[in-house]
Amino acid sequence: MSQVRVRFAPSPTGFFHIGSARTALFNWLYARHTGGVFVLRIEDTDQERSTEQFLDVIYDSLTWLGLAWDEGPKVGGGFGPYRQSERTALYREYLEKLRTNGRTYEQDGAVYFRISGEPQVIDDLIRGRVERTEEKDFVIVRSDGNPVFHFVNVVDDITMQITHVIRGEDHLSNTSKHTELFQAFGAPRPAYAHIPLILKQNGPGKMSKRDQGALVEEYRRRGLLPEALVNFLCLLGWNPGDNREKLPLAEIIRLFDLPGVNQSNARFDEKKLAHMNMAYLLEQPADRFVALAHDYCQRQQVAAALAAEPSYFREVMLLSQPKIKAVEELPAYTAYFFAEDFPVDPKVRDKVMAKGDPKTRLRELAAALATADFSSDTILEEAIKATAAKSGLGFGDYQAVARLAVSGTNVGPGITGMFRVLGRERVLRRIERFLAA
RNA sequence: GCCCUCAUCGUCUAGAGGUUAGGACAGGAGAUUCUCAAUCUUCAAACCGGGGUUCGAUUCCCCGUGGGGGCGCCA
Numbered sequence: 001m002s003q004v005r006v007r008f009a010p011s012p013t014g015f016f017h018i019g020s021a022r023t024a025l026f027n028w029l030y031a032r033h034t035g036g037v038f039v040l041r042i043e044d045t046d047q048e049r050s051t052e053q054f055l056d057v058i059y060d061s062l063t064w065l066g067l068a069w070d071e072g073p074k075v076g077g078g079f080g081p082y083r084q085s086e087r088t089a090l091y092r093e094y095l096e097k098l099r100t101n102g103r104t105y106e107q108d109g110a111v112y113f114r115i116s117g118e119p120q121v122i123d124d125l126i127r128g129r130v131e132r133t134e135e136k137d138f139v140i141v142r143s144d145g146n147p148v149f150h151f152v153n154v155v156d157d158i159t160m161q162i163t164h165v166i167r168g169e170d171h172l173s174n175t176s177k178h179t180e181l182f183q184a185f186g187a188p189r190p191a192y193a194h195i196p197l198i199l200k201q202n203g204p205g206k207m208s209k210r211d212q213g214a215l216v217e218e219y220r221r222r223g224l225l226p227e228a229l230v231n232f233l234c235l236l237g238w239n240p241g242d243n244r245e246k247l248p249l250a251e252i253i254r255l256f257d258l259p260g261v262n263q264s265n266a267r268f269d270e271k272k273l274a275h276m277n278m279a280y281l282l283e284q285p286a287d288r289f290v291a292l293a294h295d296y297c298q299r300q301q302v303a304a305a306l307a308a309e310p311s312y313f314r315e316v317m318l319l320s321q322p323k324i325k326a327v328e329e330l331p332a333y334t335a336y337f338f339a340e341d342f343p344v345d346p347k348v349r350d351k352v353m354a355k356g357d358p359k360t361r362l363r364e365l366a367a368a369l370a371t372a373d374f375s376s377d378t379i380l381e382e383a384i385k386a387t388a389a390k391s392g393l394g395f396g397d398y399q400a401v402a403r404l405a406v407s408g409t410n411v412g413p414g415i416t417g418m419f420r421v422l423g424r425e426r427v428l429r430r431i432e433r434f435l436a437a
Numbered sequence: 438g439c440c441c442u443c444a445u446c447g448u449c450u451a452g453a454g455g456u457u458a459g460g461a462c463a464g465g466a467g468a469u470u471c472u473c474a475a476u477c478u479u480c481a482a483a484c485c486g487g488g489g490u491u492c493g494a495u496u497c498c499c500c501g502u503g504g505g506g507g508c509g510c511c512a
Contacts, residue, residue: 142510173507411473
């Protein structure tokens, strides 16, 4: 059997949609699974709407997702060029074939394709047998001379020797147009696999570019891990056949196959994506996590964090890694590590100060910390416990007020780690200031 | 309107002609911790309706209903 050749064929007319990402992903997975070739083809025949900016969005998004193409723009290949705007001679040639066969006619300056009207039957790898009869002749070249999608799509699939067309279900009804054209060219047609659509999470209809969470670029900007998004997208319409959900890409590649793809549309669930992202974030090696945090701070221009010593920045981020759910929480979560004028949550203050004798506790703590060893969390913990024991109290009686004084809030990493990273001087200064206020 | 397509917890899904219909996210309740998370335990939550076929259907078939898509000189 000859090598599998699949293609992802976006048009650069807007930002990169999550549905496009999944279509690209399924094509890529199938190519990797079968040892085939993943072709990127740019469908830019709509000159009105296509732009170079959106072309870069496609390249950047695919690269970010880790979906490298084997043939296509930038990497080349034996079936180029890979932008339809550069293949006009080929289209003219193929149009001529139809013309000589008497399958075209002109009307209002446009070229129409004369359909056979025969029922078109496809044996879809996902949906089974689908039969549809095309009823109307359709335009294949616009009056301005530009060829139309259905035509160029088929010509390119023929000339690029595409073996499997994996695309969204929104093309299922169009397929009869395409098979008519394959027939007219006398060319063998590829196998089809129409994957279900992604529906918007609220309200009716499929996800569109305007919907919340629809753009890949958005996730990237927010610091989402691409591997988390990829894993999540795989699960939208496919599963490994057991109860596993978070699984390595290599394992997905090994198990992925077209008949395993679902037939029903799936609703997008950002909560599940967020959970997946957290799971991946938790297991990131320290260096990668710090790099992600730094990238994000740079993009968001978090000046105070960026101004810090790299080793200090690293300590702060590693302290936060097990506590956060997303990189985008980092600036707010770590603000008090990088500035003395951090905000104090009034509600937390009222609550903490209402119970017991917090100021006395804080004075006792300050006295102990003045001589304590700040080099390790456990030593600090022991020191605080010893102080508490003198008053017949426990660690918990000091924790809340200490946290409030030093960070202004009631959420954050453990206070011992917080103290260690901040250092004695800063911690004592904050406590003094708090007691004086 | 015509055509295509789909149908299991709120959501993503597993499942099989006979199952206590399983898992995950979200939600509830506990446990744990130094707060908040995470983690662990636990609760609640589903086979769209009607006809068939069958000893038996949520599973197979038909109809209906509901959802989604297509019907562009967009892709």
